[in-house]
Amino acid sequence: MASDRIRIMFVIGSMGHGRAGTERNLLTIIEHLDRTRFEPFLVSLQGCEYIQQGRFICDTACLHLYRMFTPAMWRKRKQLAQRMRELGIDIVQTFFVEGHLVGGAAARMAGVKAVVSSRRNLGYSYTLKERLLLKLANRYPHRWLANSQAVADTISRLEAIDRSSFDVIYNGVEIPAPGTAGTAEAVKPSQTVIMVANLRPVKAVDTLIRAAAVVVKSVPNVRFAIVGDGPQRASLLKLAAELSLAEQIDFLGSTSDVRATLRSTAVGVLTSTSEGFSNAILEYMCAGLPVVAAEVGGNREAVLDGKTGFLIAPGDHDALAAKLIYLLTSPDESLRLGRAGRVRAEAKFSLAAMILNFQEYFVRLMK
Structure with missing residues (x-):
């Protein structure tokens, strides 16, 4: 009643x-x-x-x-x-x-x-x-x-x-069925790194851009997708241009369908300097993506270092670059970590x- x-x-x-x-x-x-x-x-x-x-x-x-x-x-x-x-x-x-x-x-x-x-x-x-x-x-x-x-x-x-x-x-978050829209397994292998975040200082998107400048030297066909908008958009576009990355980095703005974008990506990144518990990380895991995230806040509770992805020190763009190069050049390992992340998301998140x-x-x- x-x-x-x-x-x-x-x-x-x-x-x-x-x-x-x-x-x-x-x-x-x-x-x-x-x-x-x-x-x-x-x-x-x-x-x-x-x-x-x-x-x-x-x-x-x-x-x-x-x-x-x-x-x-x-x-x-x-x-x-x-x-x-x-x-x-x-x-x-x-x-x-x-x-x-x-x-x-x-x-x-x-x-x-x-x-x-x-x-x-x-x-x-x-x-x-x-x-x-x-x-x-x-x-x-x-x-x-x-x-x-x-x-x-x-x-x-x-x-x-x-x-x-x-x-x-x-x-x-809602877990999509394996091999369906919204999962990395649903599309052909990709060399795209994605970050879903508001363009605000706390998200430290510049860390990803600086890492990208290192990654392109080892993985020339890599692309970077930044999903989100905010007050730092202009300054981040300027930084990308200064590092000669304007052609490699796509600033996609906000979207209501993040999962459609995740389908064609290889690695999910989050470089925040402070984070309670990130839905972006959960979306990466649901999509079967390995995750590289700054070791802050609840990120430690979502990402198992070496098992579902990697944790790096906040602001360490060299460490981020090294992990991205490893994942982009080790497709079997990347797939293993991504699948383990999806299993963890299904079980806990x-x-x-x-x-x-x-x-x-x-x-x-x-x-």
Whole structure:
């Protein structure tokens, strides 16, 4: 019966256009929760473009709250608490600093049984203001939920939260069938290296470009595909031209179908200097690609060094180049690592596994 369902309200600082990592992950959870057992609700404080397009399959609300500690905030927080009571919300899960601050406080005011505060990166971009707001917001949760052990370890130290208060659920992605569109096995062998990342400093795309200048000397027919966009696009294009790589590197921009691009590539790369738990790496693994990634954050938990790919020191373009040359000139080894990565993704990082873990987690919170 509907009354037996666990009612979960997700409160996020901003849904934006629904395309960024946290927002996409939240939408996936909402979409796949078993409606016979769970009833989800979504509240976005601001950035409501996606909600206003009417694409949701659950009850939604946008508070249009753009400033903290104003009369509007106090009023809307009280109204949110009242709405939680009216709906009989059992669990509130919050995202982003504003979501933690407003959603967490409202949940406590409403007497919600379980308040969960989400952390999905290593806090690399925290400002002093955000640290102060988080200190206030951290009075409200019963539990904190991270997407990797590395995030839980780092945030517990950074925010002075007891590590035992953290739970971990890994991201998950849909696994394509072997030999079908979206897998490297579906197409002929390739000499293309791909990196899927926003073009921002934390992604360190320049490390790949500098490595490319070394790789082309040993593998002349290699190509590089960079999927994503961002504020560094112009400077990265300039760097590629300065290194005489304009013909070898394709800046493909953003795409809604990454898997179609992955089909014709040989190796997946991620050079970030900070990473919570990368969906890009999971997509590489699902596609049967060996992965070369910087040894930071949750990358260590996804990539098994020497078994599903390789881990390198952040910023070490020479080490990256060496691993790429090895994989591009050792097709049997590349295939072995890629297949092992796919097996690992199927076992630990599938969409089905993630949804099951979330559902079991919500049930445990109610006990």
